[in-house]
Amino acid sequence: MTTVVSGAQIAAARALTGVSQARLAARAGLDLQTLRQLEANGHGPLDVTAEVESVLRALDDFGVLFIDDGDGFGSGVRLKFSRKEAKAIGAWEDEGGIVGDDDVP
Structure with missing residues (x-):
């Protein structure tokens, strides 16, 4: 996944989904301070690193879904799903057990 992204887009994406910094950092396998530093980089593009990926x-x-800068409208973020679907997915994600890969092909 090689998308040009900024710290502001990461913060906006996190806010859009209602995910805390702590939860996103844990899901990404990063410490909280690393995520905070990425978000603090503002609107300039971040270097593509393992942490950003x-x-x-x-x-x-x-x-x-990250929206690339194009057609003069600028970059941004949006949900892949409707808010109702995203909320349902979030509830499913929080159901008990250890998070693991799906066995479904």
Whole structure:
């Protein structure tokens, strides 16, 4: 996943999904301070690092779609799903047990 993304987009994506910094950091396998530093970078593009890639994967899991800068409208974020679907997915994600890979092909 090689998307040009900014710290502001990560913060906006997190706010859009209602996910806390602590939860996103845990899902991405990062410490909280690393995520805070990424978000604090503002509107400039972040270098593509393993940390950024893991945050993007985690946000993808939460249903975020990053919008590239194009057609003069600028970059942004939106949900892949409707709010109702995203809320249901969030509830399913929090149901008991250890998070693991699906066995479904």
